[in-house]
Amino acid sequence: MSLSNSNPAAAAESAKAASHFLATLNEEGRNAALQEIHDELKASKDEILAANAEDMEKARKAASDGSLSSSLVSRLDLSKPGKYDEMLKGILDVKNLKDPIGKIDLRTKLDDGLILERISCPIGVLLVIFEARPEVIANIASLAVKSGNAAILKGGNESEKSFVAISKVISNALERTHVPNGAIQLVLTRDAIAQLLDQDQYIDLVIPRGSNSLVRYIKSSTRIPVLGHADGLCAIYVEGSADPEMASSVVVDAKTSYPAACNATETLLVQDAALSSVWPSIASALLAKGVELRCDAATKEAIKDVKVPKGGSVKDSTEEDYKTEFLAHIIAVKKVSGVDEATEHINNHSSHHTESILTADKTVAEKFMSACDSAGVYWNTTTRMADGMRYGFGTEVGISTNKIHARGPVGLEGLMIYKYKIRGTGQISVSYGEGPGKKHFKHEPMPISDSR
Amino acid sequence: MSLSNSNPAAAAESAKAASHFLATLNEEGRNAALQEIHDELKASKDEILAANAEDMEKARKAASDGSLSSSLVSRLDLSKPGKYDEMLKGILDVKNLKDPIGKIDLRTKLDDGLILERISCPIGVLLVIFEARPEVIANIASLAVKSGNAAILKGGNESEKSFVAISKVISNALERTHVPNGAIQLVLTRDAIAQLLDQDQYIDLVIPRGSNSLVRYIKSSTRIPVLGHADGLCAIYVEGSADPEMASSVVVDAKTSYPAACNATETLLVQDAALSSVWPSIASALLAKGVELRCDAATKEAIKDVKVPKGGSVKDSTEEDYKTEFLAHIIAVKKVSGVDEATEHINNHSSHHTESILTADKTVAEKFMSACDSAGVYWNTTTRMADGMRYGFGTEVGISTNKIHARGPVGLEGLMIYKYKIRGTGQISVSYGEGPGKKHFKHEPMPISDSR
Structure with a gap:
């Protein structure tokens, strides 16, 4: 050194x-x-x-x-x-x-x-x-x-x-x-x-x-590729079929276990079918932890009877709130009609870091995970799972929101590239092709025995 | 569309x-x-x-x-x-x-x-x-x-x-x-x-x-990642132990089969032990194909008795020739002492596209392939093998000299990235860790059955 x-x-x-x-x-x-x-x-x-x-x-x-x-x-x-x-x-x-x-x-x-x-x-x-x-x-x-x-x-x-x-x-x-x-x-x-x-x-x-x-x-200052993420604007989408207790526990973890982390949840999307069933439980649990809820009209109306304890608060959201990484005990809440609106909102607002769906419906969950254009897409767990140690990578170089090379938590693998080796015995390119006397490539896959 | x-x-x-x-x-x-x-x-x-x-x-x-x-x-x-x-x-x-x-x-x-x-x-x-x-x-x-x-x-x-x-x-x-x-x-x-x-x-x-x-x-004009190569300055290094006939055939193919291609060879490095044995055969074969040899003093002296046919020519090289992608019937030739000098020259001059060593010595060949910082590193074959169709990729998006994401001939794979999915059952991050009542992650590798 x-x-x-x-x-x-x-x-x-x-x-x-x-x-x-x-x-x-x-x-x-x-x-x-x-x-x-x-x-x-x-x-x-x-x-x-x-x-x-x-x-x-x-x-x-x-x-x-x-x-x-x-x-x-x-x-x-x-x-x-x-x-x-x-x-x-x-x-x-x-x-x-x-x-x-x-x-x-x-x-x-x-x-x-x-x-x-x-x-x-x-x-x-x-x-x-x-x-x-x-x-x-x-x-x-x-x-x-x-x-x-x-x-x-x-x-x-x-x-x-x-x-x-x-x-x-x-x-x-x-x-x-x-x-x-x-x-x-x-x-x-x-x-x-x-x-x-x-x-x-x-x-x-x-x-x-x-x-x-x-x-x-x-x-914004270099032509060299950059591995990393500037923002971590993660979202959870909760459906009416989600178990209220599970949903509350997951959202509280995602928002409050380490609010300054990039994998903390900043936006909660509530299916209209969840407004009167699951959402009030989640709201109570968040408020009890001192979280400020920034709600659109529908999600605010749905919790008008929920008691607001000291520390917590319910406010009206602005459009800006859905683009904000609060890194604090604040969450933006919005009603959506279903998984399509939820994924559309996420694809247009999130930082493509990590998103989660809470639902009992496997088909909808698979659709969500396939449609969300983010490095991590989860079903029934917290966005805070996005972490190289939790993924079992042994070490973490960082978390990437890039669309090429390495995405999500990056372990040692992200510091590697590959090269192609050919071991030949004098072959030349003009021997291969179509026409008389020309050879064809065999292109036979061979076993990969890791002899290291 | x-x-x-x-x-x-x-x-x-x-x-x-x-x-x-x-x-x-x-x-x-x-x-x-x-x-x-x-x-x-x-x-x-x-x-x-x-x-x-x-x-x-x-x-x-x-x-x-x-x-x-x-x-x-x-x-x-x-x-x-x-x-x-x-x-x-x-x-x-x-x-x-x-x-x-x-x-x-x-x-x-x-x-x-x-x-x-x-x-x-x-x-x-x-x-x-x-x-x-x-x-x-x-x-x-x-x-x-x-x-x-x-x-x-x-x-x-x-x-x-x-x-x-x-x-x-x-x-x-x-x-x-x-x-x-x-x-x-x-x-x-x-x-x-x-x-x-x-x-x-x-x-x-x-x-x-x-x-x-x-x-x-x-x-030089965008922050978006670019997949491709600007230059294709490929080199062949030939050792004294190489079979002269094989070496001539490979170098002629690499230089003349399609000189305008990015995988054509532009520089030939000749081990001093090959100067009087292998190099004159290669020079004769190149000259017969009308190639202009731009030689340093040692490689020029070594072929002073080789007959120059019509079309071919032997000239003195300049330092600039070793950095030039001729894309024509011209090749820059230089004497080196061995594999270390050859790889050093290549790492400092090449465009990191494709390089080849011609030698009978497996140990030296492996050293060359490991030390050359290029997308393709070959032993006893032509640099013109660097091609998606020849590699068996079915299609070629392009050839990349990037050091991240995709390198060498790029097939459909180069247009893909990955995402991480987690399917959970309500797990939260605070349950895991050290201390009383905390769980540990299992991190058990599971079989990958491609069920598509």
Whole structure:
């Protein structure tokens, strides 16, 4: 790992060169590097926490005069109980994942002695831009080494001292391994982001980890593909046939278990057949949790007899509410006639992240899941299931609302692409075709024995 | 299919709406639409050829005063023997491909009654920008309908009358099917490309089919992902252990069988151990085919005794030659010390399209294929194998040098993405985790029975 203080373009170029070597390093070599990073970070806990304390002091001052939010200060703190050990454990977790390189998913006999194979390989150079949290640097370095990708890291300025301390430790650790120095680079230059986003000849993928505004800025500022989501405007559609108790429990979980998460539900669509049966139970449960209901006329009318406890409230919705990611104890509610109107509303308003239908009708549920153009489409469960750990991916690179490459929670797989190998015995193209003396390709599928 | 003469933004918006319906249309419905398109185009051959004749007349005039190239005029001609029938056959070929929608490639039991599935689905809206060839419109319409994607087509102005005639026929055909009118749209407005490239809220993927300069312009003018390749700078590296006859045959095929193709070889790297053994045979064979060899000092010296026949020539290379896609009977030749220098040269000079090594040494070949950062990496065969039909994909959307989503020859698969479905029974997120009373996810892989 190296620190590139001055020149983002040079950092990108040397990362590209390193990526070519890293792509050929075997699993043993990459795992050994992860173990070294883990061990060295474990041994250097005191000095890293000391550097982090300096960042914290500066941040607390900035927070006290109002120039930094207190939640950002909290995310900066590596000395919270368990946080450092969690970071260390995360490195070993990534090490223990199955090698994503060299997975063969297609093998075809084109002709005798002419075998085509499609095999997974690293993408190349990742640019990861993240905000204050200093432990992300260890996480990203691990994911990059495991997947054989080089990575350029640009963190928030608030945690500069922590970043520098961690990156020096990682750099020392990598000195003892086969991972080249340029493979993981930390760029500290202030305002380097714009220059990095311009290096599309060297950088293959940008992964922003941070606020919606960061992601939106990056998506609109680069020709390099961006993996991520700016918004998480998730919806639940509830039908009259849904069990009221189940529906209440799911909607409360989706709205209140972690309102700041991108997979929290922001919009509730209520089938007219559910207005007098299921909806009042859901409304009571949400109100009891202190949620503000922003209702259209029909859904408001249907709960006029529901008691509003302290904390909760019922208001009239505006059209804007159905396009708003509240990230708070607020939900927009709207009556729809059925699954068609529900999916149309969702396809026109949602951020294509995750949507759920609550119904007893399997046919309608399948229709909903097929028609909603979102990364996650669920039946009778909470939108908060949209998460790489919950999906069993072992790690999460991020959640993508892209329509190409990787969609939904993205594990290590999202950092891979493939190449085609052909092993031949001198075949040439002019031998094949129509007409006298020409051969035909055999195109016989062959078994894929994963011999790794 | 509809003609959008005036408003590219409106075309994009209605294509998005149509894509949502098309994504839910079953295979039977999509195949019936392809059959209708085929039948109607077959029945309307005379009127389409009449419209094409008008384009041809105008184009011939433009060619005679030098404002249009004669090769473009030739590509415009639908009345060439066999061309129209080939277009018709192509539609049925696409119809007969396996349905790309609904393929399940991951199924996990997250918990009892909580099943996660990853299933293929269409990307959404494609923008296909192509040059004069009018038959491309039928090809693209077929690929879009088969893959459940809506498509906006923008063709070259030279074939406007042919496009209009074909699109009217396709429009009539689709009237009798379940494919919505907005699903396939032809945009005729001159200078509409820039406006279309700006519709990233509606358009999910741009596919340019045409010259390198077209692709390069598009790649640098849009935030929408672009599937394609601007350059095809392929290389062959030949070692001393390669059989001279095999090597000559492969290099001649790679250079001369179709020099204008993107998979033709432009650079030949010669191991120093091959200079006096294999290289002179290759040089003789290339010169006999009228190829101009642009050599560095070492490779030129090594063939000083080789007779140069009429047509062929040997010149000194410049550094620029190793970065040039000649698309002609010219090849740049350079001595390298071995596989490491060869892959380094390729990774720094090639367009990451397709490269081949000619050697008797399996270990070296595997190293080359692993280290070259290109979509196709071959051993002992010609770079011209890089082709969707040769790979057995049935159809080819294009060849991609992208590092994400789809790489190399792209079949229907490249027009697909996936979504995650979860079928639950009321599970909520707060039930899972660490601590008293909390459940753990099971994450049990389940068999993937393709029940389509």
